[in-house]
Amino acid sequence: MYKKLTKAIIPVAGLGTRFLPATKAIPKEMLTVVDKPLIQYIVHEAAEAGITDVILVTHSSKNAIENHFDTHYELEAKLLESAKHDRIETIGKITPPGINLISVRQPEALGLGHAILCASHIIAQDEPFAVLLPDVLMYHPKKGCLAQMAENYERVHTSVIALEQVPDDQVHKYGIAGVQDPDLRINQLIEKPKLGEAPSNLSVVGRYIFTPRLMQLLKTTKPGVAGEIQLTDAMASLLNEEVMFGYEFKGGKSYDCGDKQGFLQANVEYALRDPVLGKQFQAYLKQLDVASFK
Template structure:
């Protein structure tokens, strides 16, 4: 079945970035000149998604406004002859892409956020993208497009993974795979000594509609939350899912250091800003050494 829907869980409070996220969603934090959520949405659209489902909470109106039309701004830009900026604003979303918003009324974890999207997804296979994980592949296909190709080839769900250090397994869902990369087991944040591997789940999923059945039945897991990992662990007992090592650079923008690194590296490669930015960095480093 063709996948046309993607779920974006954006209800989190973003406490690690306070006070910046006190009144503005963490997904609206910008890397160079675009908010994190726009990078994720562009990746989904590249992969053929045309129905965007945002699972939100209070104080997230800025996300809805960002993807809506702003007639006053567009009129102002047009009157001032700023046509390049006008085109940028108008083309944030293609005309054939639709947005829907649904509230997560309680902060009960990622699994619960995905479950909230069930009325809009139905029983279809769908994608899930976490905006905190910015995956850049400037010279090739986006991560979700790569996964979509695997989905149509493998004819089963696909979960993005990357290798992490053994000491860091406690920060991720960790998968154990068979020789054909099908998932044998998945564990949420295991201690290094008990981790089944060092293949860590990254914030990109292609899941069958049946995942909702398991999300409705599983008890609360780590942190007293409904864990998507726990539902996937039940799902793989009866369905084949594969782990996929995507091509691209993943930046953990839910972490301050990861967010700063993303800004630095994407700014350094920017076609307009890159040379001037790096000249400034080199000058700054030179001054530090001399000082």
């Protein structure tokens, strides 16, 4: 029986080794794009899609994430005393209205599939759920990626996976979906295929809406590559039982913020879009002599 999508899992237990030394003491999800940490953008995207319960699958070193969304009475009192009302308003917007944040621990780094399983006791057996990877930032001027996918889910009532075209010579870096046009029904999933073995150039981009069956399949999925429980393996099993659709994110842009290049691009482009900083930053970039930096 169809149930409304209200819960989302955000796996944040990874150690972010690609950003060392910055992430030695700071969770990678707390790295900022302009003036907000990555995780704040992700939680707001979930809220925009109608999610009410956000489940953070976390690690003992990630307390800063939970603290970011908690109330800081001393800071607010100090800002109020200094009449810095604009800053009080800013921190008041950190957690979207109506969002219930729940934290669970992933005791061992046993893969993305295992991280999702750590939240299984919060997801009812008949309940759909979303998964958002915090490394992937999805910009849209009006309606975010998960909100678009949720609308599609309301029509098809089955799993919906975000897809994005990548250059052919880059398919070996991503999970790739084979699809049937024109509705993007997925018929194949391959993790990091060689160029000649890729069924398409459509990569799985870090946003998922799953039927309840996916969680059940994860519980019986055996460890795969590196001894980890792979989400892709459970998704492949789900394909044998249910219809699964891809969804191409429309009118926006994704940023792989788990990669230094993608993270820097996100900072530049979000700064250019900023209503306060944008014009000044654009003027700075125009006068910048790039060739002088060696």
